[in-house]
Amino acid sequence: MLRRRCEVTAMNGWKSLALLALLGSAACPAPAAPPPAAVPTALPETAVQPVPSPEQIxxxxxxxxxxxxxxxxxxxxxxxxxxxxxxHLIFDEDGMHLEYDPYATSTIAETWQTGRANCLSFTxxxxxxxxxxxxxARVQEVAQVVTWHQDEGVIYNVGHVNVGLTVNGRTAVVDLDRNVLYDRYGPRPITEQRALAHFYNNRGAAQMADGNTAQARAYLDAAIAMSDDFPAGWNNLGVLDTRLGRLDQARHDYEKALELQPRHVAALTNASALYRKLGDTRRADRLAVRLQQVQKTDPFAQFRLGNEAEQRHDYANAIDHxxxxxxxxxxxxxxxxxxxxxLFLAGDSRRASREMTRARDLSGENADTLRATYQAKLDSLQRWRQRTAAN
Known part of the structure; x- marks a missing residue:
């Protein structure tokens, strides 16, 4: 279990209030499902259970x-x-003592019973x-985030939700992760229907991952019924239909997702793969080109590509991204x-030191722990340079 701080980030002059909370590493809401490499072996279907109503959630x-x-x-x-x-009621030991569970897309009653929730359930x-x-209070949605985990690197997430507040005319944001980096648009209030669509979509994705395709469809259909302009739901329906061999329906699902959000990376990736599978290489190539154009203008996509190149030890490519x-x-x-x-892994310690200093300076006056971490890494890098120069 990883403890972090829940931050009430103030605006309009409201003093910031930092309170204890829990944070895990999973995206919240759950990321759209990736395109399947192959149709998995069918698992025995269990009886489809009724999905909880909005009132029950x-x-x-x-x-x-x-x-x-x-x-x-x-x-x-x-x-x-x-x-x-x-x-304090939610997090203190003499209250709910809530613990983070990335898989716990739960109703309030289930969260109360188990004491576990993910970001969406908490929100x-x-x-x-x-x-x-x-x-x-209201639910807010961020299309993309990057989450910083102190000594564990960074994690690229496709989505995030948090709480927006207005108290006595002043606004604030309650977020489980004080070190989350929002995309250029930031948190945007969403309707209750859209928030509940996230709930059904999360559960549908989880059921699909477990091979319960009938139950997955029940939840994904509920997500679309709740908010038919929800591209993540349509994309996940496309993944489900692809896995079941319903390729014409999957094509409709992806086209609907892209009609709603032409720059939706998962839908572009999945639709391009589907058209290639169907033999429509012209349309597949057109979508692939659009995906590349989106990635070139999206700092989050470039960051993710850099992170992937770094994991492959392709440091030149990582530096470029x-x-x-x-x-x-x-x-x-x-x-x-x-x-x-x-840069450091590529052997350029001087430029690495400069970028580390920049990261420290940008970490924010209130991020004392993070600034201290950057400073410690910077000091370590400088000591390494001094030892290298002495030799």
Missing amino acids: VAIPPALRALLQQRVIAAGTSREQRLERLV LMFVTLARAAGID YQRAIRLYGTAHQFHFGLARA
Whole structure:
């Protein structure tokens, strides 16, 4: 279990409030499923269970409602006090003592029972409880994020959700990861229907991964019924239909995803592979070219490609991609650190030191632990250079 800090990031002059929380490494919501390499061997289907209704997903259990009334609503006179008490109720040992589980896309009742949740489950629960306590809260969506894990490198995620708040006219964001890097658009409020579509889509992807295709379809159909303009849901339906050999339907699914979001990387990748499988190489090539164009202008895609090249020990290519990412998004400390690491591994310690310094300076005044980590790495690099020069 990896403990991090949940940060209430203030805007409009509201002082930032850092509170204990939990963070894991999985994307939240779950990433769109990749194209299958081959149709897997069919597994015995279990009976399809009814999907929970929207009301069941966000229903507050009576015991939790009583605790909310006692420890948050009755005990806090102001909304700021209620907000702080709500966070303590969720994470303190004498409260829910919530633990992170990347696979726990859960209803509020299930989260209350198990004490486990992923980012999406946490966000749905937090927003629901906050509203019950008289706090203006909403689910927010980020299309892409990069998450920094102190000594474990960086992880590229396709999506993320967090909580948006308005308290006494001032706005703030509650996020499980204080070191998350948002894409250029940042968090955007979404409707309740879209948030619930994420829930059904996550569960559908999980069922598909387990080989329960009928149950997966029930959840993915529910996601589309909840929000038919949800490209991730259509893409995952395309993956499911491809796995089942329903290639004409899969083509429709991917085309719908790309109609809604022409730059959707997973749908572009999957659709291109499908058209190639169908023998339509002209359309496959056209989509592949579009994918390359999207990646060239997307700093997150360039960062991911750099990370993949680094894992292959192709440091020259990694440096090239990291530099492109920085040209597109120059204030991301994660990108500068990636470049510093690749430069060091390529033997260019002087430029690596410069990029490490830049990463440290960009990490933010409040990110004391991260700044200290960068400084320690920078000191280690400088000592290594001194020893090398002495020899």
